[in-house]
Amino acid sequence: MRFSSREVRQFSEQCFRAAGFSKGTSQTYAESIWWSEVHNGSGLTTLYSLLDDLPSLKVGKMELCNPTSTISIINNRNQPSIVSGKPALDLSSGKARxxxxxxxYSTISDSNKCKNIIGFLSYKAAKRGLVxxxxxxxSxxxxxxxxxxxxxxxxxxxKFELDSLAEGYRRLENTIHNKSKAEFISPYLEIDVGEQEENTFSYDDSKLLNILLSKSIEENNEIKFxxxxxxxxxxxxxxxxIYSNESRQVVDEFINCHKTKADEIFDPKSIKKEEERLIAEGLDISENVWExxxxFSRGIYAPSFEGSTQDAGDDLTN
Incomplete structure (x- = not known):
């Protein structure tokens, strides 16, 4: 049977509302389901895989471990990435402004079922005008x-799929777990003299940005995660x-130089065509998945105390 694009977003939001999430959070989650469907064809598949777990997922379970720190650290309490994604996006974009x-930084469940929709966070931040x-x-x-x-x-x-741990992730996570560095930006990348000398850019902010981008896709095969x-x-x-005009050049040059290395490039023109196709044709879905x-969206499988009219504590504890 066919599922219209309007129904994807409508029923996705209703499923999250039936599980007890607030209207705003449910709308963001539904948007991420649609984004995933357009970008990699797995939105409804991800939603369907989450149905059994949805009633037990809660934003209020999580803990913001350092509310005053430069780095926001979220204890996800072993939930999938979709739960801590919106808080992580809001916290990082707010601090950037x-x-x-x-x-x-957020811990997540090792059995994360939401890997296919996590790229939505990068998309959403860019929609807010942020690199x-x-x-x-x-694991x-x-x-x-x-x-x-x-x-x-x-x-x-x-999108870059690395075969090992990214050097940038290693450095950042080490800083996050080192409380003596947690309030500073400069130690994040552990920049040494050699890295600065190799950098062809003129200004310190551009050099930092270039190293940050480069280390995010550099594999570290020596460290066991x-x-x-x-x-x-x-x-x-x-x-x-704080940023020089050169910083924009850094981003443009990095993207242009690494397009051939990327595993996927979500070209705006191609994505627009795919979205238009899905809107015009709808999505194929099996009858049992639809049912x-x-x-679930009608609240049939949701516990009675978590009905769609109830918000479920969308504030992080700290």
């Missing part, structure tokens, strides 16, 4: 990196007075 850069880096590392120690650049009418998004799955969301506001999504 204020401080020029914002970083949020975005998203480094997702699973097997392999990093997936998304880089988003603001553009009209749609952001440019690149022994921590839980997680992701690091980085937002940069290049309109902030379960429909029934």
């Amino acid at each position: 204020k401080n020029s850069i914002g970083i949020a 975005s880096l998203l480094l997702y590392t699973s 097997n120690g392999k990093t997936t990196t998304f880089i988003g650049k603001p553009s009209e009418p749609r952001p440019e998004i690149m 022994n921590r839980t799955s997680g992701f690091i969301m980085i937002c940069l506001d290049l309109q902030h007075p 379960e999504i429909f029934d």
